[in-house]
Amino acid sequence: MDYVLTTRKLIKYVGLTFHDLPETPFDRPLGEATGAGAIFGATGGVMEAALRTVVERATGKPLQEIEFSAVRGMEGIREATVDIGSRTVRVAVCHTLRNAAKLMAAVRSGTSPYDFIEVMACPGGCAGGGGQPLGTTRAITKERIASLYAIDRSLPHRKSHENPVIQKLYERDLGAPLSPKAHDLLHTTYHEIPPACTF
Numbered sequence: 001m002d003y004v005l006t007t008r009k010l011i012k013y014v015g016l017t018f019h020d021l022p023e024t025p026f027d028r029p030l031g032e033a034t035g036a037g038a039i040f041g042a043t044g045g046v047m048e049a050a051l052r053t054v055v056e057r058a059t060g061k062p063l064q065e066i067e068f069s070a071v072r073g074m075e076g077i078r079e080a081t082v083d084i085g086s087r088t089v090r091v092a093v094c095h096t097l098r099n100a101a102k103l104m105a106a107v108r109s110g111t112s113p114y115d116f117i118e119v120m121a122c123p124g125g126c127a128g129g130g131g132q133p134l135g136t137t138r139a140i141t142k143e144r145i146a147s148l149y150a151i152d153r154s155l156p157h158r159k160s161h162e163n164p165v166i167q168k169l170y171e172r173d174l175g176a177p178l179s180p181k182a183h184d185l186l187h188t189t190y191h192e193i194p195p196a197c198t199f
Helices: 007-014 035-041 045-059 095-108 138-154 164-174 180-186
Strands: 079-085 087-095 117-122
Touching: 007 045, 035 045, 035 087, 045 087, 079 095, 087 095, 095 117, 117 164, 164 180
Parallel strands: 087 117
Antiparallel strands: 079 087
């Protein structure tokens, strides 16, 4: 990692003082959000959002139960199995780099039983990360996570694939999910870059 830019640093840099800001209605510069997008900030949220779409797309049936509570929580590593049609998928969710190292060691050794792993570097996910206000405790992080799930429950669309803005983007520009164009534009590959200089 070469640089880190947090919301706290940006707020300080531009000199924002929240108590001096006028009340304004919420704007949507990035379009409509879904509940699935709201829970991304909680450990297990990315996994749950993905499962909401994957299960529905793979089975072709609407979910009877939209919440995957087995991937929620503040335990360091959580495991779950999800039945998707005739297949049982094993998933794992972790937060903090110490727990990530444990899961990655199993992946490297070939002993990992998981089909899908979510890793959040910060305790509790982004809700407990370095960009949050100072004085974050485990209890405060839990409250933030609870508020993300409350936002999720309050929104009319709770699955990523139901987002009308995303549907229009695919319809207008990308074709279908997993189309060659979508794959080319939305997937990233990584490669090692040698250091620019040595000390």
